[in-house]
Amino acid sequence: MHCTLPTTRLPFITLPSRLPLYRSTHRLPLPGPPPTPAAPPSMSRTPSKRTAAELVATSRHNAVDEATDQSTLAQPLERLPKRGATVDVQVSSLAYGTGLGVARLPSSAGESLVLFVRRAIPGERVRVRVVSRRRNFAEAVVVERLEPSSPFAVAPRCRHFLEGCGGCTFQNLLYAKQLEEKESQVRAIYQGLFQRLSAGDARAATAAALEQVRFEPIVGATELSEVYGYRNKMEFTFGPRRWIPANTVREESPSDHGDHQPEAPAPTDFALGLHAPRRYDKVLAIEDCALQGDVANEILRFVERRCRQRVACLPPYDNAAHTGFLRNLVIRSAVNAAGERELMVNVVTSPPDGPHEDEALRQLADEVWEAFAESGRGLVCVLQNITTTKSGVAVGEREVRLKGSRSALEQALRPLRWVAPAYLRNMPPERLQQHTVLYRISANSFFQPNPVQSEKLLARILEATGLLETASSNRQTFVVDLFCGTGSISLCVAAFAARVLGLELSESAVADARANAERNRIVNAEFAVANLDHETLWKAVQTASISQAVDVLVVDPPRAGMNPRQVRAIVEAPAAVRPRRIVYVSCNPATQVRDLEMMLAGDSPYRLRSVAPVDQFPHTPHMEAVAMLEIRDDKGAGNASA
Known part of the structure; x- marks a missing residue:
């Protein structure tokens, strides 16, 4: 059932242009001296x-x-x-x-x-x-x-929030x-884990081990510009049934940009926007999304007007009757190595019914190109993805480049700028400046939607691996990256490891990872296709012709978490191949804790050392967490010295 909210505006609280990094203040001290930290005080953020x-x-x-x-x-x-x-x-x-x-x-x-x-x-x-x-x-x-x-x-900054738009959950907070x-x-999730682990036979030993766990303060946005307009990808839906909320808000607001002009009410048989909450048959028309940048919003309004004017030649797709042509408008953006913003417009369509639809779409592409590329607004390509599926996924089986000389964006990430200074004491300044990783982002490739917070997440991962603390000649040299995707983590850690192996189920993702490695001239990172639901980690490593013991294991599974079979394979591995350190990255802390409970239960060779939450998506309930586990001193590791 749709929730009808009152139109009364909430009191506005002015935020500074720079937001202090959030730090916890509710802390109750325990009696007695504080426990020994898991890392030297110099490593404390x-x-x-x-x-x-x-x-x-x-x-x-x-x-x-x-x-x-x-x-x-x-x-x-x-x-x-x-x-x-x-x-x-x-x-x-x-x-x-x-x-x-x-x-x-x-x-x-x-x-x-x-x-x-x-x-x-x-x-x-x-x-x-x-x-x-x-x-x-x-x-x-x-x-x-x-x-x-x-x-x-x-x-709320966005006018559509009060209309029930599902893009944000609590923009009014x-x-x-x-x-x-x-x-x-x-x-709270980790509290439950600690309590369950402390309830076993080895309660005292487990409680003593947990005393060494560091819980980092959450890492959030530090600039007001990072709280809004942070998404580098938005998928909008075309539809023939426009959702009209009871409390429609259309007055001018400070969020209006560019060429926005008040217009007559749009017809109810055409809409471009986001699905209404719990109503996938209707679309809430979006004029201005606060989660994407100003130019992207101008493109959104421009495309909506042009398509509405050509609705006879460009009919929106009806996901109930499975008829129509226009399905999705996907706007992607990136910041390249030169610091310039690049934009991609991708129109997802059904196969055309005739030449009139193709001709109308090409006219639209010409107009978008003239308005946002030739005028120097950063547009580098206009693409068409054609799909025959009945699902609402904005991915095509065939791609056509309508305008532009290339069909991908370049995103540059510099995670070292967010690493705590204590980890960088022994690093030459020129290396800090040179550590830039470039990623090729195509229309259908996955990339984290928040680049700035992704840099901060990668910084937490780098800190957790321990690679910044030791020289490359030490034993902490071979890194395996499970669920590596297009190589975002692998390529980031490769500069600090002797060898990196990325394992991933998707063949296209592995191809993108290899291309990204070549793009960055990284020769010590290898990528292989592996179905970790059917073969163990160690078999996959052996298949890749690697006889070396794993020093650091990075796992970044999907929201569902890891297969229990893989968790057992890691914990029960022989000491000769047992990773010295495990870094578990998760977009779902609940499944992360479920898997960690299996890794830490009973006579586990590992102990949990730190947890670092990162807010990737302001105004939504989603977050990431980086957990680091280390081998216990009495359990040994593959490359551990005697």
């Missing part, structure tokens, strides 16, 4: 690090558990509300993974109900209507926002509070 033991003692931010603990959020009710009932609640936090507001309703009978409220933020009182009900939790939508407003509320909530969620 901040003077305060919370250990796993402190997390177990103080963390109370798991969504349902936290709501259950906070009995002062509401007066007890005689009976808990059923579906369709309206009730006033106080929102205390955000739920992991969904970004829904969390509130608790106690009853006089001693029962309680946890409410997950769509589009609600911590600190606000809201009147909600229950739309679904389970035994001890329910989901609700906001009917009215009550006074006083949340101290963390800000005015102060960014510093977003970071605090995300860090609390990661800590």
Whole structure:
């Protein structure tokens, strides 16, 4: 059910042009001296690090558990509300993974109900209507926002947020509070891991080992320009059914750019934008997306107007009837080695019904090229991807270059600029300046949507590998990168390792990784296709003709996590091939913790040393986490000295 939000604007809080890196402040000291840190103090990014033991003692931010603990959020009710009932609640936090507001309703009978409220933020009182009900939790939508407003509320920059656009989850929440909530969620997930590991027979030993775990503060955006306009790729959908929200907002706002002019209401049989929440048959028309750059928004409006004028020749695709021509508009951007911004326009279509559709599309490409390439706006190509599938995936089986001399962008990343200075003490300044990795981004290739935060993520990965701390002649020389994709991590660490092997299931991704290695003149990185669901890591390494023991193992699996078979293969590996260090990168900390529990349970040869969360996507519930495991001293490793 669609949530109708009031049109009343939230109080605006002015943010500085530079945002301080968020640091945690809620810390309860444990009695006695502080535990010994897992790394020398010089490696600490901040003077305060919370250990796993402190997390177990103080963390109370798991969504349902936290709501259950906070009995002062509401007066007890005689009976808990059923579906369709309206009730006033106080929102205390955000739920992991969904970004829904969390509130608790106690009853006089001693029962309680946890409410997950769509589009609600911590600190606000809201009147909600229950739309679904389970035994001890329910989901609700906001009917009215009550006074006083949340101290963390800000005015959303994007006009479409109040219309129910699903591109952002909590654009109305102060960014510093977003970071605090995300860090609390990661800590809560790891708290559960620590508690489960401490409940076994070796409880004292496990608890002692966990004392050495460093939990890094979350790394978020530090510039206001990184909080908005950070996405280098947006996929918009063409559709014949336009979603018109009850509270349509179309007045002028500071987010208007370029050639935007107020127009008459658009017809309801054509739309270019994003799918309405929970309504994949309708499209919410988007005029200006705050997550992409100004020129990209100008392109979006330009294409929408031209296509609407030619709707007879360029009909939008109907995903119910599977008819029509225009499917998606994909706008990608990148910053090349010279610091220049490049843009790509990719129109995904069905096969044309006749020459009139081809001719109309080429006319559109000519107009886009004249407006954004010949005028020096950074456009380098206009592409057409043709697909025959019925799915909504914006990927074509055949590609046509309509305009431009090339069909890919160049993205330059410089992760060393975000590495803590303590890790770079022994590195020559010229090497710091030279460490730039170039990536070729084609229409259908995967690349992290937030380049600046990707640099910060790669910096955390580099720190976790230990490669910056040792000379290349040491034993920490052979790195294996599982789920390497197009080689973003492999190519970044190659400058600090003697040899890197990237393993990936996708043949096209491996081809892109090899091309990226050649582009950067990296000769010590190899890439191979490996189906890790059917063969073990060690067999894949042997297949690649590598007899060398693995020093550092980097794993960056999809959201579903690792196959349990692979986890067991890593933990149960013979000492001769056992990696000395494991760096687990994840876009889903919940599945990351599930896999780490298998790696650390029982008489595991590994111990968890650090966890570093990174906010890749402001205004959404998504985040990354980098966990580092090291071999225990009594378990040995493949290249360990006697």
